[in-house]
Amino acid sequence: MQPYVPSYRAPFFSALAERLAEQGHELVIAAGQPTDAQAKRRDGARIPGVSERRLRTRIVKLGPARLRLVNARPAWKDADVVVAELAAGASATYGALLQCRRPVGVWGHVEAFTAPDSRLTRALRRWQTRAATHVLAYTDTGAALAKDWGVDAAHVTSLHNTVDLTALSQAIDRAKADDPSTVRARLGLSSGPVFAMIGGLDASKRIDLVVGALDVLWASRPEIQLIVGGRGELEPAFSEAVERGQVRLVGYVGNDAKAEFARVATALLNPGRVGLIAVESMAMELPIVTTSGARHGPEYEYLTPGVDSIECEPTATALAATLVALADDSEQVGQLSAAIGKRLDAFSLSHMVDQYAGALESLVDASKTRSRHSKM
Incomplete structure (x- = not known):
C-alpha cells in the first residue's frame, strides 16, 4: 500500500x-x-x-x-x-x-x-x-x-x-560524445560556471536559500548560472533570476536531460532535503552541495560531506560562497566528482x-x- x-x-x-x-x-x-x-x-x-x-x-x-x-x-x-x-x-x-x-x-x-x-x-x-x-x-x-x-x-x-540508474548511466555515456558548448547552446546557457538543481520545487528543498544565494551572486558573480529540472509550487520564486538570465527552468527532466546537466554542470545544488538524488549524483559524477541542519531523507547517509559532497551553513551568503569556491577550484571539484562516482555500484x-x-x-x-x- x-x-x-x-x-x-x-x-x-x-x-x-x-x-x-x-x-x-x-x-x-x-x-x-x-x-x-x-x-x-x-x-x-x-x-x-x-x-x-x-x-x-x-x-x-x-x-x-x-x-x-x-x-x-x-x-x-x-x-x-x-x-x-x-x-x-x-x-x-x-x-x-x-x-x-x-x-x-x-x-x-x-x-x-x-x-x-x-x-x-x-x-x-x-x-x-x-x-x-x-x-x-x-x-x-x-x-x-x-x-x-x-x-x-x-x-x-x-x-x-x-532508483534504477541503468537508463541514466546509458544516457550519460551517450552524452559524452557531445561537445559541452553544443550542450550549453541546447540548454540556453552561456559560457560561465553552471550548477544544476533537480527535483520537486517545494519548501522542503529550501528554495528560499537558493533564491537568496542567486541574489548574492547577481551582485558579485553574475556569470554563475543555475539550470533547474523539476516542477512544484515554488517555481514562481525563480522569476526574477530567470529574467536576469541566471536561471533556466526546464520543467520535469528525464534521463537524457539529466545526462546533459552532468555534461556541463559543476555540481548539484540541493540545500534542502537530500533524498534519492544522492544515488543519482553517483551516476552523474556530480557532488551535491547542501546545508547543515536540513531534514534530509535517509539516503543522505550514503554521502560523506567533505569527501564526495559539500555541506555549508544554511544561509544564502554561505551557499553563494560555496558555489563561488567550487566554480573557482576545478581540482576540488575533480576530487569530489571522482569520489562520488566510485559509489555508483554500492546501491x-x-x-x-x-x-x-x-x-x-x-x-x-x-x-x-x-x-x-x-x-x-
Whole structure:
C-alpha cells in the first residue's frame, strides 16, 4: 500500500513484480493520488503489467500533523500478505495491523528523517514496527532503530533504498560524445560556471536559500548560472533570476536531460532535503552541495560531506560562497566528482529488489505457518 506511485518507483515495482511472478506470486499495488505539494510535482505513474487498486484518500490536518484517511480493507482483504506504509499518520496501516489476519509488513524510513517528530508520532511508529510481522527499512539507520525498539533482527530488512540508474548511466555515456558548448547552446546557457538543481520545487528543498544565494551572486558573480529540472509550487520564486538570465527552468527532466546537466554542470545544488538524488549524483559524477541542519531523507547517509559532497551553513551568503569556491577550484571539484562516482555500484536496484523479495518470501512463509496452525 502506497500514498501514491511516483515515477521514480515505477522501475522498482516493475522489477519486483517480475521477480515475484517467477516465484509464483502476484504483486498488487494499492495507492491513492498525490495530494498538495506532491500533486504539483506531476510525477505520478502507472505501471504496465502490474495490478493496481485505486484508494480514495482524504487528508485531515491537525495542527502540524497530517492524517491520511483511507479505507484500504477492500485492497488487502484477499491478500496473502500485506506491506503497508510505516507512517504515524497513515490510517490504512493501523487498519491492516489491527484487522488483517494475514502477516503484515511495514516499510519506510522508521526514523523521522524528513519531518518534526514528537513523543506521540514516535510512539506510533514504534508500535507499528513492533506490531508488524516484518519491518522493511529504507536504510541501515532505520533498520538499527527498529531493532533498538525491540524488533527481532530476523524480522528486519535494510533495503538500501535506491532508483534504477541503468537508463541514466546509458544516457550519460551517450552524452559524452557531445561537445559541452553544443550542450550549453541546447540548454540556453552561456559560457560561465553552471550548477544544476533537480527535483520537486517545494519548501522542503529550501528554495528560499537558493533564491537568496542567486541574489548574492547577481551582485558579485553574475556569470554563475543555475539550470533547474523539476516542477512544484515554488517555481514562481525563480522569476526574477530567470529574467536576469541566471536561471533556466526546464520543467520535469528525464534521463537524457539529466545526462546533459552532468555534461556541463559543476555540481548539484540541493540545500534542502537530500533524498534519492544522492544515488543519482553517483551516476552523474556530480557532488551535491547542501546545508547543515536540513531534514534530509535517509539516503543522505550514503554521502560523506567533505569527501564526495559539500555541506555549508544554511544561509544564502554561505551557499553563494560555496558555489563561488567550487566554480573557482576545478581540482576540488575533480576530487569530489571522482569520489562520488566510485559509489555508483554500492546501491543497485537489483539489490533492493533482492532484499524486498526476500522479506516478502518470509511473510509468505509466515502466512503458510499461520494457515497450518489454524487448521490444527
